[in-house]
Amino acid sequence: MKTVISAQVATKPSVRADDLPEHETPWQEFVRIYQKDRLALAGFFVLLALLVIAVAGKALTEWWVLFDPEVVRLPDKFFPPLSSPSPDIAASDRPLGGLYLFGTDELGRDVFARMFQGSFVSLSVGFVAVGISLLVGIVLGGFAGYYGQVKLGVMTVDTLIMRFTDAMMCFPTFFLILTAVALLPPSIYTIMFIIGLTSWMGTTRFVRAEFLALREQDYVTAAKALGLPEARIIFRHMVPNALAPVFVSATIGVATAILTESALSFLGFGVPPPYATWGNILSDGKGFIFDAPWLFFIPGLAIFIVVLAFNLVGEGLREALNPKLRRR
Amino acid sequence: MQRVILLVIVSFMAHSIIHLAPGEPSEVDPMNPRMKPEDIAKIRAAFHLDDPLYLQYGYWIRDLFTGELKSFKDSQPVLPKIWDRFLNSLPLFVVATLLVWTWAFPTGIYGAVHRGGMYDRFTIFLAYALISIPGFFLSYLVILWVAGWLGVPVISIKTFGMDQAQPVFKMMDRVWHLVIPSLMSALGGVAILSRYVRSQMLEVLGQDYVRTARAKGLEEDTVIYRHALGNALLPFVTMFGFLLPGLIGGSVIFEQIFAWPGLGRLGYEAILSRDFPVIMTLNFMAAVLTLAGTFLSDILYAVVDPRIRLQ
Numbered sequence: 001m002k003t004v005i006s007a008q009v010a011t012k013p014s015v016r017a018d019d020l021p022e023h024e025t026p027w028q029e030f031v032r033i034y035q036k037d038r039l040a041l042a043g044f045f046v047l048l049a050l051l052v053i054a055v056a057g058k059a060l061t062e063w064w065v066l067f068d069p070e071v072v073r074l075p076d077k078f079f080p081p082l083s084s085p086s087p088d089i090a091a092s093d094r095p096l097g098g099l100y101l102f103g104t105d106e107l108g109r110d111v112f113a114r115m116f117q118g119s120f121v122s123l124s125v126g127f128v129a130v131g132i133s134l135l136v137g138i139v140l141g142g143f144a145g146y147y148g149q150v151k152l153g154v155m156t157v158d159t160l161i162m163r164f165t166d167a168m169m170c171f172p173t174f175f176l177i178l179t180a181v182a183l184l185p186p187s188i189y190t191i192m193f194i195i196g197l198t199s200w201m202g203t204t205r206f207v208r209a210e211f212l213a214l215r216e217q218d219y220v221t222a223a224k225a226l227g228l229p230e231a232r233i234i235f236r237h238m239v240p241n242a243l244a245p246v247f248v249s250a251t252i253g254v255a256t257a258i259l260t261e262s263a264l265s266f267l268g269f270g271v272p273p274p275y276a277t278w279g280n281i282l283s284d285g286k287g288f289i290f291d292a293p294w295l296f297f298i299p300g301l302a303i304f305i306v307v308l309a310f311n312l313v314g315e316g317l318r319e320a321l322n323p324k325l326r327r328r
Numbered sequence: 329m330q331r332v333i334l335l336v337i338v339s340f341m342a343h344s345i346i347h348l349a350p351g352e353p354s355e356v357d358p359m360n361p362r363m364k365p366e367d368i369a370k371i372r373a374a375f376h377l378d379d380p381l382y383l384q385y386g387y388w389i390r391d392l393f394t395g396e397l398k399s400f401k402d403s404q405p406v407l408p409k410i411w412d413r414f415l416n417s418l419p420l421f422v423v424a425t426l427l428v429w430t431w432a433f434p435t436g437i438y439g440a441v442h443r444g445g446m447y448d449r450f451t452i453f454l455a456y457a458l459i460s461i462p463g464f465f466l467s468y469l470v471i472l473w474v475a476g477w478l479g480v481p482v483i484s485i486k487t488f489g490m491d492q493a494q495p496v497f498k499m500m501d502r503v504w505h506l507v508i509p510s511l512m513s514a515l516g517g518v519a520i521l522s523r524y525v526r527s528q529m530l531e532v533l534g535q536d537y538v539r540t541a542r543a544k545g546l547e548e549d550t551v552i553y554r555h556a557l558g559n560a561l562l563p564f565v566t567m568f569g570f571l572l573p574g575l576i577g578g579s580v581i582f583e584q585i586f587a588w589p590g591l592g593r594l595g596y597e598a599i600l601s602r603d604f605p606v607i608m609t610l611n612f613m614a615a616v617l618t619l620a621g622t623f624l625s626d627i628l629y630a631v632v633d634p635r636i637r638l639q
Contacts (some may be wrong), residue, residue, distance in 0.1 A: 170615035171615055
């Protein structure tokens with residue numbers, strides 16, 4: 001008898017709890033909204049796979065050489081995908097598994113190994129470039145937003161930074177990148193830096209706008225009242241709250257950087273050898289479009305899929321981080 | 329006034345970006361044994377390359393505004409050179425822009441009105457695909473499969489040796505040469521713009537005044553095209569401002585692919601031969617066009633939107 005009563009008592013509150021919406025952490029909420037977009041979810045898995053491929057590509061072509069992208073096998077020029085090496089090739093120069101998975105190029109190099117190595121290089125060009133542009137954008141935007149009213153001689157910090165941003169935005173980005181890349185010594189780092197240093201303007205404007213809004217928030221006033229150092233208020237309290245739109249534009253920025261790199265390669269100003277990137281494999285392949293179409297189509301499709309995945313993920317993030325769509 | 333100051337900053341940056349970079353015009357051909365040090369010195373003196381930067385800037389501005397500015401490469405005056413190429417780029421730019429704007433709007437509006445339908449989902453995915461594909465990769469595919477099959481010319485602005493032909497044939501030849509290049513350079517823009525149009529329309533369609541218009545019993549077409557579209561169009565007025573500079577910067581790749589003798593290629597050739605005056609002037613002009621464009625769109629915005637008043 002006693003047990004029945006206690007069971008009834010125990011079930012009562014749980015009935016009430018059903019009427020309330022279940023408690024969700026912001027992270028769970030984000031995941032729930034993000035998962036609804038099937039394209040974005042697919043993009044996320046593609047990027048996850050790409051990350052694994054890129055790291056494996058770095059490891060297996062440079063540290064523990066299973067696939068050597070630099071072996072030149074002149075008898076094996078322009079072998080189509082899935083063909084085996086000719087008998088003249090020394091055993092040490094044969095590709096892994098005795099098969100050219102993606103065929104060979106004009107020097108008999110294994111295209112699969114080159115693509116494998118290039119996945120890391122292409123991705124790191126994108127990430128480093130975006131990292132630089134984020135750094136510049138957040139620092140400048142943060143200064144303009146937080147210390148905007150401080151006077152420096154005749155003008156405020158805000159005027160100074162935003163006029164400079166406006167001036168940078170006046171130049172056509174691609175032409176500017178092209179000019180700078182052509183005049184500086186060719187190197188992969190130059191390209192990363194220049195793509196990064198010509199694409200921070202959007203981030204600066206976002207961060208400044210967010211900071212201007214956040215300055216007036218109560219929790220910032222509270223943090224000031226507690227006597228926290230300014231650096232801590234900015235980096236610990238304000239930056240994380242200003243980051244949502246920046247994160248979205250960063251994801252799409254990586255996609256843009258990969259496309260820019262391939263466009264530069266097309267014009268002959270891409271990442272110089274010995275680095276293989278998808279961009280320069282593609283632009284080298286365009287000369288053999290009739291004789292060896294795989295040299296053109298494989299890198300082209302790879303770039304397409306990866307950039308598509310970045311764009312889809314970026315748009316999915318934009319939806320999921322958009323406060324207007326929450327709680328519906 | 330602010331714009332004038334910005335213009336001066338921009339001109340200064342256009343100049344210093346080029347001159348601070350380590351490449352020098354006198355180094356274009358360092359392996360040529362006939363280039364003696366005296367010759368290089370003579371060249372450097374002729375182009376004022378030994379003067380301090382602010383003097384070089386002064387010379388550049390003076391020459392630019394008196395029209396005396398000469399190319400390093402062939403000593404031709406820069407402004408007529410740019411003007412010639414500008415006339416070549418103009419038809420490509422105009423046709424591509426018209427394509428973008430006349431194509432993107434119906435696509436985006438239809439997608440927004442029939443949200444979630446087959447057509448909407450298909451165009452959204454297509455737009456993503458077009459944004460993600462490298463422009464030159466797609467152009468090559470089109471050249472390979474479409475141009476050969478349809479027999480549309482894809483090289484340069486006109487067929488060589490057509491100068492003697494009847495004006496009608498010359499015109500037709502020009503038009504056919506425009507088809508593929510303008511289409512290819514428009515596609516990316518269509519993809520981007522139609523997505524903007526769609527999201528803008530969706531936002532407006534959710535507004536209360538659209539519900540009011542429906543509640544009044546207006547026809548669906550009137551609601552969409554008069555009440556919703558009119559308001560959805562407002563932000564696109566500002567996008568006119570970003571159109572103009574595309575004339576110079578946006579076309580490098582496509583002019584290169586289709587051997588189109590336009591401004592983008594002029595810039596590319598100038599970069600290859602370290603032709604500083606041409607590069608600087610092009611960069612500067614692109615910036616001026618941007619400023620002019622934003623100024624124009626501010627005025628247009630005030631004209632279109634009665635809530636905004638110019639001071």
